[in-house]
Amino acid sequence: MKDITPENLVVWLAARQPQWRDIAVANLHRLPMGASRETFRFDLAYVDPADGAQAMKVILRRDPPASNVDSDRAHEFAAYQAIYGHGVPVPKMLLLEEDPAWFDGAVSLAEDLRGYHNSEYQFQDPAWAPKLPHIAREMWGAMGRLAAVPVEDLDLSFTRPATRENTAVQELDYWVASLEKHDVGPEPIISAAVRQLYRWQPVAQKLALVHGDFRAGNFLYDDDGNLIAVLDWEMAHCGDPLEDLAWSMTRTFCFGKNDLRSGLATREEAIRIWEEASGLTADPQALAWWELFICVKTQAIWNASAHVWQTGQGREVIHAYAAWWLRNAQDKAALELMGKL
Amino acid sequence: MKPEVPMAVRELAHRLRTDLLAELTGFRANVAAMGAAMLDMVADEWDGAAARLVRENCAFRALLEQADGPPPGGNDEDLRISALTRENDRLRGLITELMERLEADSSPQAAALLAAIWQELARTVTERRITSANF
Secondary structure, rough: OOOOOOHHHHHHHHHHHHOOOOEEEEEEEEEEOOOEEEEEEEEEEEEEEOOEEEEEEOOOOOOOOOOOOOOOHHHHHHHHHHHOOOOOOOOOOEEEOOOOOOOOOOOOEOOOOOOOOOOOOHHHHHHHHHHHHHHHHHHHHHHHHHOOOOHHOOOOOHHHHOOOOHHHHHHHHHHHHHHHHOOOOOOHOOOHHHHHHHOOOOOOOOOEEOOOOOOOOOOOEOOOOOEEOOOOOOOOEEOHHHHHHHHHHHHHHOOOOOEEEEEOOOHHHHHHHHHHOOOOOOOOOHHHHHHHHHHHHHHHHHHHHHHHHHHHOOOOOOHHHHHHHHHHHHHHHHHHHHOOO | OOOHHHHHHHHHHHHHHHHHHHHOOHHHHHHHHHHHHHHHHHHHHHOHHHHHHHHHHHHHHHHHHHHOOOOOOOOOOOHHHHHHHHHHHHHOOOOOOHHHHOOOOHHHHHHHHHHHHHHHHHHHHHHHOOOOOOO
């Protein structure tokens, strides 16, 4: 992969925005965010003939040659644009470059909201314990508001079409195909879960823009625990909003190694907040289906992490780490949900 | 190897966290932290991995022998982790196929064998749990 440097960023921006003058890039460095994309931060300054001197803080994300998630810059860029201004705070998207010739992979630029936290591990610091109930309300409240947004109000042309009736089996097909594509050996537990999920699927109460990775660690929050912006929309799609709720509650995201989901609240409290904010009901049978589905989806992602490394397509440390850390725990979570633990 | 591998890699992980991590920021700090965590996982696994795989493989063969069909075959004479893992994968493949057949069989014998397989799978998951796992 080409190095991302201030010099080649200036060359690219000058070609991409020919009206800009005196383009300057400073304080460029890579951030420890996400297993599927490279993320960089820098300060951008330029002179626009119409608007004068501009200065902004910018996030750059680049698609790698191989990832644990089959998505791309255009998809995530469009997802952010779709939800922007609809009551769920997200950073503003600035530029999309799909020509890989510039950086050996598509890149996107977005507004960088600095000075906030995004660590899921910080919630385990005893000093943050009194704030957890508020953060839980912020997180599942935002998730509920996302669920409530009418899909008719959003441009979802970037994602696969779905109906209330087919979204469950469509998502299952998608992630089972990913499991097969990234085969790392037989998996009796996840295979049994897949068979169980194919026997019956829920019909969604409504369609929603599903974030696809909504959990602690994927939103910015301030010192008081107020949610500032929801990040990482690369798996966003049109579907059943229960998917986001189920994802946020899976055992592998219990970062406190206890019953607090996403390290923040009990399962019952998370559901209560989400129901109140969304105006929807988390039907227990439907939610149970989505929770087991999440074990299949997450295991597909952890397996893809292992596969990318094992086949030499990538050597990001986070891929090997995630596979070692999470695959057995996800099997255990599936066993629990199937009543076999 | 002396000093013993788990002891040495745990100390390496500790040094990485206490001495080096403080000198790093951002992406590099994150890579170092994950490296330290992976060394701890190696320490968790090193001593018991071969014994665990042999026990799992024996248990899977015993379950497969209770089913109709050809015996599972195979052995654990080659004690290298890679060889034991290949055999474990082969047996897990056979277990997966057997579970699918048993799920379609309503006899009490099938239900009992399926329950025994689930019990063994739960045991393997418990035994494979690493210290840092969230669950």
